[in-house]
Amino acid sequence: MPSEADRPSIGAIILRALVYALAITALVLYVPIEPHVFIYQAF
């Protein structure tokens, strides 16, 4: 059983959760889109 002192504070949990959410968002947005040239084939 973790002692009272070892239990994470609610502030630490919220802060960590916010960091995770922002990191996931950044990761999703990081994936770049590469310009392709196949559009020429479409005409």
Next chain:
Amino acid sequence: MSTNRGAAGSPLTWGLALLFLVPIDVAITRTPLLWGPTSYENTHDLRLVQLAETYKTARKLYAPARPARVRVALLGDSRLWFAAHEPYVERQLRRRAPELDVRVDTLAVFGALIGDMEVISRHLDRQAPSVVVLAIGGQELVPTADGELQHWPARLLSVGWRDGPLPPASQAERLDRWLRTVWPLYRFHEFARAALADRIFPGTPAGRPLPDHFSSSREVFDYFRTAQAPEVEAAYRAWREHPSLPAFLDYVLVGHPLLPWRPRVAGDARPDARALEVLDALLGRLRRQRTAAFVLLLPENPLLDLDTAGEYHSPGFSDRVADAVRAVAARQGIRVVDGRRWMPAEAFYDLLHLMPDLSGFQEPLAEEILRALRG
């Protein structure tokens, strides 16, 4: 340290992180951060134009300009983009039915194939359109040189729990589609990345939107050809004075080493069997949604009749497409409007595309839309 470690792995932390993702998602995907004007969306650069038009199509579906009691969705490729810009069609609809509170969404992407249109149609229920017009010219039903029946729009807007008529090539593609279905930020992550980057480091505006009104061919050439406009206008006048296929080709070829925008399909091409299955799935969706819908066979340049040798088009392809489309549409109980002979040669900008606004294509189109609305 032990407290931080405890927070890092706690299910509560991960649960809260997922909760935090919701407002972050909303702050991006439901605001001008994603859907506001960008510097790149009016590009005519062929390497990027399909991406730009797909982005604008998504904006029309997810962040429409204004509410309206009657909503008309037009699905098609560049031929529709040239001919059926929203203001042209809306003006014509209001002229014929002044009481109508109508909004037209032209969901037209350059080079869109039938697979792209089918994927775009998966998003139509967002706006619950009163009328859907599927504009078909024939080329959408033939694979491109890479063997594909879909490109960027299908890839970027792919949603749905079940596989579509063109199944994913891999489990990763299927997973990508599921993620796009359930998570809006992931659905639009390519667009969001580009839009956010543009907000932080605005680029030089590339091009300008298609004008809401053209009053002369010279204005059209000024828009599309800028510095070459006087030369193009002179060649255009020359063909109007001496109408012939060679004179028209001389006009279209001004400033181009090769004929631009020529019909892609050649020889004895015919609609692809898989493409007709995709068309069937698309029309089946419209039927199930009980949307007033019709397929429009797009106007064809009558000058191509003079190309009996098939140098610039595939003789007979148009009729093969019409027959195949009619058969599929009849199976789904959807009306087909044959607009192939609606427009004279002088209404065309090139062998494929109509003159925006000046062609008058919006007039018979508006009439057919009103007919569909009245049931």
